[in-house]
Amino acid sequence: MEIIKSPTGKEITCKSWQQEGLLRLLLNCLDPDIAKAPEELVAYGGRGKVARDIESLKAIVNALMNLENDETLLIQSGKPVGVFRTFEYAPRVIMAGALLVPHWSNWEYFHKLEERGLTAFGQSTAGSWAYIGTQGILQGTWETFGQVAKRHFGGTLKGKMVLTSGLGEMGSAQPLAITANGGVAIVADVDRAIVKKRLISSMIDIMADSLGEALEMAGEYIAKGEPVSIGLCGNAADVYGYFVSHKITPDVVTDQTPAHDLESYIPSGLSPREAHLLAEEEPERYEKMVMETIRRHVRAMVELKNMGAVVFDYGNNLREQGRKAGIEDAFCFPGFASEYIRPLFCEGRGPFRWVALSGDPEDIYKTDEVILSLFKGDTRLHDWLNFVERRFMFHGLPARVCWLNYKERSVFGKIINEMVTSGKLKAPIAITRDHMDAAAVASPFRETEAMKDGSDAIADWPVLNALLNCSSGATLVGIYQGGGVGIGYSIHSGVTVIADGTEQAQKRLDHVLKADPALGVIRYADAGYETAREIIKDPDFPAKVVS
Template identity: 80%
Template structure:
């Protein structure tokens, strides 16, 4: 299969930068440096695809190259279905992905439709063409472990052991996030090739030959209160049970295996290759032994909690999978979002991203300088930029993520557009976000778990978010199903605006980057959170809340 890579530089292959920027983001999702399986169009998250099939991908590429500046391309679950005359300020691309009528919204029925070529699973940022590899999730993971340290250990993980699993596209952020907060990490992954890949790319510090060796190394570094990340090959359930048998009590236990999708979760006693083969030849048996392994996995985490470890679910629906196979108290440990991230959502703070369409890292370093000068009073932001510049190499198109709030996003977005206009950057910049944002997702086992007013499963908010972003003039808007936790468990929306230096882009950015996070503040104020209520009463809040 041909290798897809994003164009770089400032030469257009489309009829405008709005289309060009979206084309480059689409192809960047399939860059072999960041995509899980580009030949299968899978970017990350087990089976998260950027397009339904190869023919659909080629048709999307051709459509973007010929799309006029007053036309809108519609994508139905990874397949282009029509181009409509709209107007210049309308989105150039509108998407719906993996959406099913609730009565039929389950993995089995979805798989039937998928096998017939009628839908595709886009995860979150794969289907919305905004996946940027580990650099996209790193700050959220770093922030989560900071909040864990702040809540339980006086602000630092120094001298603390974190046991976790999963070094895939999302889980690969864990080692740096833990060590940069001072901790010692043992990270288990069933795939030797992935562990080696993370070692080569310096995502982990060392690769142990066995779990026993990993524990011995961890003890040494804990005694010296020095951070280190140790990767080890093994099945998560087996490894967690083994650590329990060693009578070692990690300070923190979590997990980022792809438990949301049983077809991607490797059961005990199988290699990844054996698991893939069994999944093809006997899918019923595969799912049975995968569920058996997940049951042991969850039970081990519950036992760690009983022994005094801080235990939390990192958003992969592991607890629900355990509950479905009979672990009655699977939800006795919390999810990361409700436990550690919710106060940030209440102030409209979330994973704001920008991607240098030039392909030149210097464009990102230049924006780093600017963001530090604008928000120079934010010590946490400076700490983050210093860390990521020092520890993390770019993959695919150079990109940066900062958890900015409802005021900061619009300010910085407009400055980026002005920098493009003045030629301070070599090409336009794509501005987007993760779907894990305040108004962008309804996910009762992750972002909206344990809402104060009980509105965990109310999915109006991401739908309103997508509609509002269309009305505000985003370059791309989409509404999706199942990201993060699997089919049947979430509805979420994505948005992208291309900062091309034009007055039109300035207007798009000003409207979208105010409306998108402000709706999140309103969502949490409506749910009864006092932080959010106070914000919407402030003179600078860019919307009017109706009570």
């Protein structure tokens, strides 16, 4: 398969920037600089695909290039199925991915359908063509470790050791986020090539040859009070078990291995290649080895918690897999969302992101200046932008993420559209978000764990969110299953609006960027959270709350 990269510049091949923007986002997901396995159409997260197969990808590209400005393309689990005449303000693309009737909603049945070419797993932002590599998750990870520091260590991780694992597409954000909060990170990954890749791209500072060397270096930096990230080739179960057996207590412990998808989790004692071959040749033996490794992995995390470490699940369904493997107290440590991120959701604050379709980093730097000027009083936001501009290089189309709330998104979106109109930006901007947003997800082992009213598993909200965004005029809307935690464990929605500088785009932005996060505030107000309940009383709140 030939190398795929998104087009850049001002010239377009589609019939308007609404379609062109989506085409560029789709192809950007497969850029080799950010995608896990572009030749397999896998962007990230084990095997999150942007299209079902090569034929489907080609058909989607062709459909977008020929799509009229009053037509809508429908995508069924990564396969285009029809173009319908709708109207100009309707979405140009509507999609559903990996959805199964609840009784059959499990990995085993999903795999049977997948093998027959009937469905595909899109993770979250891969399936919705909004994946932008590590830059997409970096601020959320930075926010999480910032909240950990604030809650447990007086606001900084200076002099603290954080033990974690997984340097894949999502996990690679961890070392930067930890050091940005002042900490010392030891990050294990079973794939030595991945560790080297993160070292070359400056996602980690140092690569240790052994766990003993990693611990020695960590001790030196802790003594000096300086941050550093140390990459280590090793299986998480083995590394965490070593800490337990040698009675070494890190200050913080988490993990971002692909535990949600057991076919991507590497058993102890095997290299990634050996694991892949074993999974093909002896699937039952492979699964048994995976579950035994996960049992040891989770058992070690429970023991480290008992030894005094701050331990949390980072949203990969690890605790549930540990419970299945026989660890009865696997849920004795919390998930990151319920423990550290929920207060932000109550404000309608979440992973708002925008992508420069021109391909020129200067377009992003210009929007950074707008953010810094517009929200002068938000010191955390200023700290974030100063950090990311200094430490992070763009991959694929330049993009930025800021956790803006329900008021800030629409204000900023209007300014972006005006900048496109005036020519201050070289080309339109795609505005999207992660699926980890207040109204966008129902995930009882992650974002909606331990809801105040017990509504953890209520999946009405992401479905309503998708329907509302269709009605509000988003450019792309989708509803999906399983992102981050696996089939059967979540329902989530995605949305994208292309700010192309037109009056029509401004109407789309005004409606979507108010409605999308405002529904999140309503969701948390409905669940009984006081912060959200106070916000919906604001006369300027962009919805009439009925209940």
